[in-house]
Amino acid sequence: xxxxxxLYSAFTNHRVLKVISGLNNFDADRVAAVxxxxxxxGATFVDIAADPVxxxxxxKLINLPVCVSAVEPEKFVSAVAAGADLIEIGNFDAFYAQGxxxxxxxxxxxxxxxxxxxxxxxxxxxxxxxxELDQQVQLAEELVKAGADIIQTEGGTSSQPSxxxxxxxxxxxxxxxAAAYEISRAVSVPVLCASGISNVTAPLAIAAxxxxxxxxxxxxQLNSEVAMIAAVRGLVEALANxxxxxxxx
Numbered sequence: 001x002x003x004x005x006x007l008y009s010a011f012t013n014h015r016v017l018k019v020i021s022g023l024n025n026f027d028a029d030r031v032a033a034v035x036x037x038x039x040x041x042g043a044t045f046v047d048i049a050a051d052p053v054x055x056x057x058x059x060k061l062i063n064l065p066v067c068v069s070a071v072e073p074e075k076f077v078s079a080v081a082a083g084a085d086l087i088e089i090g091n092f093d094a095f096y097a098q099g100x101x102x103x104x105x106x107x108x109x110x111x112x113x114x115x116x117x118x119x120x121x122x123x124x125x126x127x128x129x130x131x132e133l134d135q136q137v138q139l140a141e142e143l144v145k146a147g148a149d150i151i152q153t154e155g156g157t158s159s160q161p162s163x164x165x166x167x168x169x170x171x172x173x174x175x176x177x178a179a180a181y182e183i184s185r186a187v188s189v190p191v192l193c194a195s196g197i198s199n200v201t202a203p204l205a206i207a208a209x210x211x212x213x214x215x216x217x218x219x220x221q222l223n224s225e226v227a228m229i230a231a232v233r234g235l236v237e238a239l240a241n242x243x244x245x246x247x248x249x
Contacts, residue, residue: 003122003149004065004085010044011150011190015239016212017202018192019232020047021220023069023094028057034220034228035062041232045085047214050075052082059083067124071095071102073114080121086150089114090126091216093154093195102128104139108146115147124150124192129175133182140183151187152214153179154195166200173201177208184209199234203242213239 003011010016019038021031031054035046039062046062048054050070058066065085070076076087089110092102111125125148127136140151155175161168173196180193193205194214202213215235222228 004045007045007065007086007122011211014206014211014242015044016190016192017043017232017235017239018045018047018067018194018212018214019043019219020069020091020194020214020216021049022216023049023071023091025049025220026051026054028054030220032057032061033225035064035066037219037225037228038062038232039064041229042236043232044212047088047091047216050079050084050087052078055079055082055084071110073110073117076114076121077117080118084121086122086124087114087118088124088126088152090124090152091154091194091214092126092128096130101130104128104131104135104142107139108142111143111146111148119147122149123147124152126152126154126194127179127183129153129155129179129195133178136179137182137186140187144187144189148189150190150192151183152192152194153183153210155179169198169200170204172196173198173204177201177204180205180210181208184211199231199238202235202238206239206242 021034038046045065047067050068067086068079068084069088125143153176161171176195184191190211193210197213219231
């Protein structure tokens with residue numbers, strides 16, 4: 001696996017910000033707006049649907065690394081051929097509302113299938129939050145053995161905050177933060193904390209052991225480019241001001 005140098009540096013420094021346009025978002029205009037805002041706001045890389053047309057569009061518009069997400073391994077092949085820099089098995093949040101669940105066995109099988117098709121590209125895999133925390137850790141360890149270069153956590157859809165403001169944002173992020181804490185201590189690859197993350201909780205993700213965060217709806221649901229850029233910059237600043245604790249602390 002040869003991770004793009006800019007990504008490697010950001011992961012090493014625990015300052016990664018991935019902006020997610022949505023696994024099921026095939027609206028070219030919307031995707032274009034999100035990826036442009038990501039670059040202008042200072043994000044590390046973007047994550048879009050695994051569609052060759054969208055990949056080509058993103059590569060024309062921005063210079064950031066482009067990740068593509070899917071749950072069908074064959075979709076990655078054409079997306080990589082179109083120029084995708086890395087791939088992500090997930091994001092599963094898009095499917096839960098439809099009643100579609102991903103168990104550990106299926107995610108592991110998808111990882112092996114993807115690695116067989118694309119043995120050399122950087123591969124991120126999401127660990128489903130529907131699993132108990134100890135099962136998430138076990139799956140993460142197995143995914144790394146199967147060839148995952150990055151582990152991503154999730155959990156925002158399982159949280160029902162009872163408060164507003166900062167406390168509500170922390171409640172929203174609690175499941176993915178807990179997963180990042182446990183998994184980052186069990187695997188040697190970078191952990192990306194995603195789903196329900198905000199500028200309030202991004203620093204908490206780093207403190208929990210994540211190398212970075214993935215943010216989607218907090219940015220892509222905004223209705224103006226100026227607002228999206230501001231949201232990205234807010235997250236970048238939050239990460240930049242976060243002190244990374246050593247393993248001994």
